[in-house]
Amino acid sequence: xxNVLVGVISPAPVWxxxxxxxxxxxxxxxxxxxxxxxxxxxxxxxxxxxxVAFTPFVDRDxxxxxxxxxxxxxxxxGVGGLMFPELVASGVVVTSARGIRARAIAEHVIGVTIAxxxxxxxAIRAQAAHHWAQDELEGPDAVQPLSGMRLGIxxxxxxxxxxxxxxxxxxxxxxxIRRRIDRPAPEGVGAVWPPDRLLELLAASDVVVVxxxxxxxxxxxxxxxxxxxxxxxxxxxxxARGKLVDDDALVEALREGRIGGAALDVFTKEPLDPASPxxxxxxxxxxxxxxxxxxxxxTPLVDLFCENLHxxxxxxxxxxxxxxxxxx
Numbered sequence: 025x026x027n028v029l030v031g032v033i034s035p036a037p038v039w040x041x042x043x044x045x046x047x048x049x050x051x052x053x054x055x056x057x058x059x060x061x062x063x064x065x066x067x068x069x070x071x072x073x074x075x076v077a078f079t080p081f082v083d084r085d086x087x088x089x090x091x092x093x094x095x096x097x098x099x100x101x102g103v104g105g106l107m108f109p110e111l112v113a114s115g116v117v118v119t120s121a122r123g124i125r126a127r128a129i130a131e132h133v134i135g136v137t138i139a140x141x142x143x144x145x146x147a148i149r150a151q152a153a154h155h156w157a158q159d160e161l162e163g164p165d166a167v168q169p170l171s172g173m174r175l176g177i178x179x180x181x182x183x184x185x186x187x188x189x190x191x192x193x194x195x196x197x198x199x200x201i202r203r204r205i206d207r208p209a210p211e212g213v214g215a216v217w218p219p220d221r222l223l224e225l226l227a228a229s230d231v232v233v234v235x236x237x238x239x240x241x242x243x244x245x246x247x248x249x250x251x252x253x254x255x256x257x258x259x260x261x262x263x264a265r266g267k268l269v270d271d272d273a274l275v276e277a278l279r280e281g282r283i284g285g286a287a288l289d290v291f292t293k294e295p296l297d298p299a300s301p302x303x304x305x306x307x308x309x310x311x312x313x314x315x316x317x318x319x320x321x322x323t324p325l326v327d328l329f330c331e332n333l334h335x336x337x338x339x340x341x342x343x344x345x346x347x348x349x350x351x352x
Contacts, residue, residue, distance in 0.1 A: 028053065028333070029074035029093070031061030031081065032099045041099070048167070052330055054218030055233045076336065078329050084108045092181060095336055097329050101125070104238045107351050118346040119332055123182040124324050125316030129263050130186035132315035137175075137231055137289035140259045141168040145309055176229030178245070179236030179264060180216060181352070187233055188212035199225050226253040231261065237352035238265035247274040257284040263315045266291035275301050278308060289315040
């Protein structure tokens, strides 16, 4: 028998696991003791007894007492909050939810690309003002066709790969940056470049999609120099983490018209401050960390955890193992 801690909680209520899914885990694994945790304090109390933890939170000061812990399944793709030195140096395996939201996020990326290219934010603002904006929204310079666009993906993981696959039928040419350039290019990707060619990718792209993991190396990956390298009129779409982008540099470039617009789903601090200039910028689409929204996220997530728990029991390789040195 193992002690399995299930503490999939969040400050956002929509990211708290529903009780029926915890009950399903208990039914599927009657041979194990399921420890339920519905707040941060309960996770801290149960962690020292847990062999397995299905949770986004492991507090650094409690980790030394978790002598039994051998595996953590994160319910998220990003696991930066777990990558403190003691856990990285330990034998505890970390797995992520990589891939579960990839299709949803890719659809969001295509949607906001169309919205920016067709100037739908301006049309919606005109609608709210009861203004017939035909003269502003029609004409050769008003909209951009998708066919012939060049889309640069920064971070060619599960999300970036799905974005490329969905973009190809629109006639969008895709370039991508990733660390492992020895792997074959996924479907729809014309070229894969190493990270040291980031500025070149930015200069070549009409749309830049940030989909890289948040690690110490990627903090403000898109900074003032990188934004200056972007094509005039280009769009920046961030579905990764807010800390990958220098907000001051981006706001400045948007205000000055040096880039055409942005679609931001993630922010340095969430919820986004009501005083943030992003809210009122006519060339910015703000979404509240919902690019991965799905009708049913919990079924595939719990399926993943249960499959991994079966694998863990039998000593087979786990799915979505995180490289703790790289942080993803």
